[in-house]
Amino acid sequence: MKIxxxxxxxxxxxGQMTEPCRLLAQAGINIRTLTLADTEQFGILRLIVSDxxxxxxxxxxxxxVVNVTxxxxxxxxxxxxxxxxxxxxxxxxxxxxxxxxxFTFGRGDTAVMIFRFDKPDAAIERLxxxxxxxxxxxxxxxxxxx
Amino acid sequence: MIEHSSKIHPASAPxxxxxxxxxxxQLGRLQATAARAYERVELYRRRxxxxxMRPEDLRTLEDLANLPxxxxxxxxxxxxxxxxxSPLEEIVRLHASSGTTGKPIVVGYTQxxxxxxxxAMTRTFLACGLGRGDIIQNAYGYGLFTGGLxxxxxxxxxxxxxxxxxxxxxxxxxxxxxxxxxxxxxCTPSYFLHLLDRAAQMEVNVAELPLRVGVFGAEPWTDSxxxxxxxxxxxxxxxxxxxxxxxxxxxxxxxxxQAGLHIFEDHFYPEIIDPETGRLVAEGEEGELVLTxxxxxxxxxIRYRTRDISAFVPGxxxxxxxxxxxxxxxxxxDDMFIIxxxxxxxxxxxxxxxxxxxxxxxxxxxxxxxxxxxxxEVQVEVTPPVASDRVAALENLHNKLAHTLSQTLGLRxxxxxxxxxxxxxxxxxxxxxxxxxxx
Numbered sequence: 277m278k279i280x281x282x283x284x285x286x287x288x289x290x291g292q293m294t295e296p297c298r299l300l301a302q303a304g305i306n307i308r309t310l311t312l313a314d315t316e317q318f319g320i321l322r323l324i325v326s327d328x329x330x331x332x333x334x335x336x337x338x339x340x341v342v343n344v345t346x347x348x349x350x351x352x353x354x355x356x357x358x359x360x361x362x363x364x365x366x367x368x369x370x371x372x373x374x375x376x377x378x379f380t381f382g383r384g385d386t387a388v389m390i391f392r393f394d395k396p397d398a399a400i401e402r403l404x405x406x407x408x409x410x411x412x413x414x415x416x417x418x419x420x421x422x
Numbered sequence: 423m424i425e426h427s428s429k430i431h432p433a434s435a436p437x438x439x440x441x442x443x444x445x446x447x448q449l450g451r452l453q454a455t456a457a458r459a460y461e462r463v464e465l466y467r468r469r470x471x472x473x474x475m476r477p478e479d480l481r482t483l484e485d486l487a488n489l490p491x492x493x494x495x496x497x498x499x500x501x502x503x504x505x506x507x508s509p510l511e512e513i514v515r516l517h518a519s520s521g522t523t524g525k526p527i528v529v530g531y532t533q534x535x536x537x538x539x540x541x542a543m544t545r546t547f548l549a550c551g552l553g554r555g556d557i558i559q560n561a562y563g564y565g566l567f568t569g570g571l572x573x574x575x576x577x578x579x580x581x582x583x584x585x586x587x588x589x590x591x592x593x594x595x596x597x598x599x600x601x602x603x604x605x606x607x608x609c610t611p612s613y614f615l616h617l618l619d620r621a622a623q624m625e626v627n628v629a630e631l632p633l634r635v636g637v638f639g640a641e642p643w644t645d646s647x648x649x650x651x652x653x654x655x656x657x658x659x660x661x662x663x664x665x666x667x668x669x670x671x672x673x674x675x676x677x678x679x680q681a682g683l684h685i686f687e688d689h690f691y692p693e694i695i696d697p698e699t700g701r702l703v704a705e706g707e708e709g710e711l712v713l714t715x716x717x718x719x720x721x722x723x724i725r726y727r728t729r730d731i732s733a734f735v736p737g738x739x740x741x742x743x744x745x746x747x748x749x750x751x752x753x754x755x756d757d758m759f760i761i762x763x764x765x766x767x768x769x770x771x772x773x774x775x776x777x778x779x780x781x782x783x784x785x786x787x788x789x790x791x792x793x794x795x796x797x798x799e800v801q802v803e804v805t806p807p808v809a810s811d812r813v814a815a816l817e818n819l820h821n822k823l824a825h826t827l828s829q830t831l832g833l834r835x836x837x838x839x840x841x842x843x844x845x846x847x848x849x850x851x852x853x854x855x856x857x858x859x860x861x
Contacts, residue, residue, distance in 0.1 A: 283811035285809050285816070315816075317839060318804075318839055322811055339842055343806075343811045
């Protein structure tokens, strides 16, 4: 149900993105989607890659501090109000969305979004109860890359 | 000496004691100090016993070189009052300065000791050409730090007018300097530079004010900085030396010849040793300054290793003072550094990092000087246990580090989180401190 995200600590200065991307490329690991959070001093590069274990090992060997986090990929109806309806599931709960970002490709009339919850299991339960489709880890790549 | 006697202030008379007479005085005081330390302080007694020495073995001043050293760690190990040679009822003052482990080192003074200190500071100001009628702005910090009160008592005993303004609030310092017609200021040289910059912004030309003397110390500075300050402010700038363990400010001072710092030898006996071997170096050679107190009661210091590197200035001083001179302190023999008058040890930084992170990350201390003020930045590598995918978590870590470091060191610390493996590793001893202040 959950998928693995790799997070890298980067300093906020020119050229910091190049090296990790190159390392993954050389190993034939595809970046499915990514997001970069930045502050004045540093950035956090969050990646969903085709082989997270290999990617994790590779980047750590290269000296990066890599955090592996479990995130949830959810189908979102690609129409006005789609995301708002989905988020309404968490009204009146104590589940917090730490951050979220989108896959670059959707499928047909749905988009897929990545959510980082403070309580991922409780979040998944609520989402499923409301009839949302959670995209699993093996599924995510084949569905998206088609 | 005779040619000066007509204008010598009575309080300064000991500065001109004939050398033979001064040595006699020193020997007598040294013997009394050693006896007091042996009788009343367990550490000194044990150290001397270990060497089968008794205070009576001090027959000449040269015999002092046989006595064991005292080091900063001894003050830490006996924290807080273990080196006191007077009962607490006789102690009228306590001061403290930062130590190596987060615990400060504590020093005590009897009424007599405060008198000794005041005497040394009075003679300090006299050597700078100050006296009655001068208005002294004392911008050294008042509090546990010895700078503020040490200078205050000396200036008052001198008969000068003291403004106990303490450190900080630069705009007010400039207003006071101008409106009160201040003639002398005491502060760190870096703070004075900052003050000059700020004054220029406020369109106050310090060179046109009555200010004529600066007594600068509590951090290392150079002759070129002195020349800059003297030209920019239209003053004469004097280097003052002192340390809490010995008394505070007033251990040594430059005279108008500005050719080395006279040590007030009737109170503080100087030696220069090779920091490696511990042996005395030849006259004029560079080494570590070692000081022994000759007049203090509450906390006699026997052969205290200052870690300050200096050398005796050979020959006699044209000013007529018979007190030996040491060269301006250029550096220290350990990795302690002084920033804005505060002593900082890399180990203190480590203590703070450990407290926050639980383990010691790779780190580096960068010292810079911005707009005349010393800045301290600690660069900390992010390690797996503290890394996070959440910005808030890392910002929280950053703030916690900055807060804890500032608390531990007692000054504002800038923290920069850096990627792992980015700080330079060196073979052997890590270079923890990068000093870019050009001093």
